Every structure is written in structure tokens, then in C-alpha cells.
Amino acid sequence: MTIYVMLGNLKSTAFEKFDSMEDRDKKAKKVIESLGGKMISLFYTFGRYDFVAIIDMPSKENMVKFISIVAKFGTVQTETLETVSPDVIYKIAKEV
Secondary structure, three states, X not given: OEEEEEEXXXXXXXXXXXXXXXXXXXXXXXXXXXXXXXXXEEEEOOOOOOEEEEEEEOOHHHHHHHHHHHHHHOOEEEEEEEOOOHHHHHHHHHHO
């Protein structure tokens, strides 16, 4: 499994149904789980991004599926980062 950091911004359409944010977040979590993943954490933030989600997903393909499903709703714009564990970096650092 790979950890992904999803940075996102809420579009105006998300604010039109602001009172249903909790339901949307629960639906997103269920979609992630249906793809074999796990939402590790979700935080709403101030600044450049409106939220940060940490997601553990079994494959890049499943992450692309999740991003595509989210994009269909048109309520958020995301930037997703694939992580590399410190152990991998430490191993490479010893090799170079």
C-alpha cells in the first residue's frame, strides 16, 4: 500500500451545500474503502488549501479511480502527492 497526500480546494458548488460536508466526507471514505484503501486522516485547513487528506491506497490505479470519482462531482480541485517512506530514502542515501 502507498500513502498519498491529497491537497484540495473547495469550489463554490461545495459551499452551496455546506451543511452536508460531513455526509460528503463519509461518502469519500466509503469510496476509498471500496477501492481497498483507508482514509488515515482528514483535516480542514486555512491558507492555500482548504483540506488535506492522508490516504493509504493499494495501487496507483485505485488512487486514480478515486480521484476520477471525486472529480466527477465538481465540488473540489485536488493535488495529490505520492509519498516515499523514509526507509527507502535512507537506503538510497547509503547507496549513492
